Amino acid sequence: MRRYLGDAAVLAHKDLRLELRARDTLPAMLLFVLSILAVFHFALPSGSSRLAELGLLWVAIIFTALLGLGRAFVAEREQGLLDALVLAPCDRSAIWLAKGIATLAFLAVAEVVALPAFALFFRPVGWATIAGVLLADLGICAVGTLLSAMAAAGRARELLLPLLFLPLALPIVIGGVGASVAHNPGKYLAFLALYDAIFALLAWASFEYVVTE
Amino acid sequence: MIKAERLEKRYGFKRVLDGLSFDLERGGFLVVTGPNGAGKTTLLRMCAGLAIPTGGTLEVEPDRSQIGFLGHEPLVYRELTALENLDLYGRLYRVPERRERIGMLLERFGLWEARRERASALSRGQLQRLALCRTVLHKPELLILDEPFSGLDDEGAALLDRELAGMRGQRTLLVATHDPERVAPFASGRLALA
Numbered sequence: 001m002r003r004y005l006g007d008a009a010v011l012a013h014k015d016l017r018l019e020l021r022a023r024d025t026l027p028a029m030l031l032f033v034l035s036i037l038a039v040f041h042f043a044l045p046s047g048s049s050r051l052a053e054l055g056l057l058w059v060a061i062i063f064t065a066l067l068g069l070g071r072a073f074v075a076e077r078e079q080g081l082l083d084a085l086v087l088a089p090c091d092r093s094a095i096w097l098a099k100g101i102a103t104l105a106f107l108a109v110a111e112v113v114a115l116p117a118f119a120l121f122f123r124p125v126g127w128a129t130i131a132g133v134l135l136a137d138l139g140i141c142a143v144g145t146l147l148s149a150m151a152a153a154g155r156a157r158e159l160l161l162p163l164l165f166l167p168l169a170l171p172i173v174i175g176g177v178g179a180s181v182a183h184n185p186g187k188y189l190a191f192l193a194l195y196d197a198i199f200a201l202l203a204w205a206s207f208e209y210v211v212t213e
Numbered sequence: 214m215i216k217a218e219r220l221e222k223r224y225g226f227k228r229v230l231d232g233l234s235f236d237l238e239r240g241g242f243l244v245v246t247g248p249n250g251a252g253k254t255t256l257l258r259m260c261a262g263l264a265i266p267t268g269g270t271l272e273v274e275p276d277r278s279q280i281g282f283l284g285h286e287p288l289v290y291r292e293l294t295a296l297e298n299l300d301l302y303g304r305l306y307r308v309p310e311r312r313e314r315i316g317m318l319l320e321r322f323g324l325w326e327a328r329r330e331r332a333s334a335l336s337r338g339q340l341q342r343l344a345l346c347r348t349v350l351h352k353p354e355l356l357i358l359d360e361p362f363s364g365l366d367d368e369g370a371a372l373l374d375r376e377l378a379g380m381r382g383q384r385t386l387l388v389a390t391h392d393p394e395r396v397a398p399f400a401s402g403r404l405a406l407a
Contacts, residue, residue: 010304014290021292021331080286083263084347088305089278212265 007090011098016105018075025071029110033064034117041121053122054129054180058173060114061133062140062166068106069144070161072099073152082152086211096149096207100141107137125180128189132179135192136172139199143168146203149210171195214239214274214355214385215260221268222255229255232269235404239274239354240382242399245389247406253389254285254359256406260387261357273355278306281353283361287344291333295324295343298332299350306351318346322372337364345373356380358388362395370395 019025040056076082085095111133115125144165151161175195178188215237222230230252237243245253258264260273261282273280282288289298296315303311319325322342327335335343341364348356362370377399380386388396393403 007305010301014293014301017297018290018292075290075292079288079291080284081288081290083258083282083284083286084288084302086263087261087277087280087282088302089276089307090305212263 004091004094007088007094008097008101011085011090011095012101015098015102019102019106025068026106026109028071029064029068029106030113032067033060033110033114036060036063037114037117037121050123051177051181054125055177057114057118057122057125057129058136058176058180060118061111061136061176062169062173064110064114065103065107065137065140065144066162066165068103068110069140069148069165070151070158072103072145072148077152077157082149082211092208092211093204095211096145096203099148100145103145104137104141107141111137128182128185129176129180131189132176132185132192135179135189135196136176139172139192139196140169142196142200142203146207146210149207153210168199214241215387216272217269218271219269220256220259220266220271222252222259222264223267230266230406233406234269237385237387237402239385241401242377242381242386242388242396243402243404244393244396244400245387245404245406246391246393251406253406257282257357257359257387257389258284275354278351279354281348281351281356283344283348283356283358285359285363287332287340287347289332289340289343289347292331294329294331295319295335295339295346296328298343299346302347302350308351314350315346318350322346323368338366338369341365342369342372345376349376353384355385355387358386360390361388362390362392 037060040060044052044056076085086092118125147161147164150164151157154160172192172195175188175192179185179192182188218234220230220233245256247253255264259266259271261280262277293301299315303315308314319328322345324339324342324346327339332340332343361373365373377396381399390396
């Protein structure tokens with residue numbers, strides 16, 4: 001277990017270092033989430049319901065995550081580096097875990113900017129929304145990293161990722177919006193936690209088959 | 214070390230390898246030749262565990278930690294320096310005395326001066342040398358090399374000749390090349406794919 005986590009840490013550190021050097025994912029995510037919130041601010045009629053506003057926050061989060069996930073395997077895809085990672089004597093699911101951690105870090109930074117921006121444009125968010133976002137991030141990264149690897153291996157990768165990811169992100173939106181607006185958000189947060197557990201397990205177990213020809 | 218019987222690989226309806234059988238003993242040096250599209254790269258990828266046969270049996274004795282693979286791509290991160298790339302692989306392969314080993318390889322392959330250069334700034338020949346460093350970094354028992362002389366200048370090719378001569382009998386090598394005469398002095402067998 002220690003060795004497994006050590007391998008994941010080495011790979012995640014590499015991904016964070018690559019992003020620090022290239023700076024081509026995080027700035028795009030930040031710009032996108034701010035832009036989309038500004039667009040929603042002007043597109044939504046004044047006096048719209050809290051449900052509508054929070055719903056748009058979740059749309060912004062999902063599409064920002066999609067942007068980051070689309071770039072998760074860019075270096076590996078363009079330079080054939082997935083072979084090198086698959087050849088390494090670490091458990092192949094450690095690659096999934098490391099990519100998931102790196103994507104989670106980028107998404108978390110984007111949300112640190114997005115949530116205050118949402119408060120500025122619409123209304124402050126409560127603890128239940130923040131808890132929902134944290135739980136949703138885990139599910140988004142667990143599922144999204146697997147799908148991103150699948151898309152990277154395919155030909156129509158730009159099409160494939162959103163087509164696979166958005167239907168699977170539907171429960172996250174339902175749980176997230178529910179947690180944000182319900183008087184008793186506990187059951188929605190539990191739903192998100194259950195989603196995380198199930199899909200993280202499925203993604204962890206199936207990643208090896210995705211990256212092998 | 215490698216035993217293949219009636220090995221077959223298809224991609225959809227396209228049959229790339231059909232009924233291939235061969236044996237590679239420990240310490241052997243098998244040269245794989247054949248025209249473009251004959252399945253050399255596919256065979257090497259299967260032996261490295263990067264592709265799964267669709268028919269027949271393939272037994273590769275050492276596990277992944279004891280295989281060194283050199284493919285068409287150098288398999289290094291362009292945004293990382295030569296040193297950082299080797300350090301990454303050294304950590305993943307748990308190379309003992311990693312820093313010393315990396316320093317020694319960089320010296321041996323003429324990359325010491327370029328060690329802090331990003332891989333994106335290296336020439337094609339330097340990238341191939343770096344890829345060779347990566348391949349032998351963990352002292353693998355089995356080396357699988359696909360066109361190892363590709364991109365190397367005369368000095369680099371002579372260096373690789375010396376490396377291959379030094380490995381003869383000590384490591385098991387499976388080498389695909391369009392220039393079998395170049396490696397003929399080291400080879401113990403030849404597998405010609407049609």
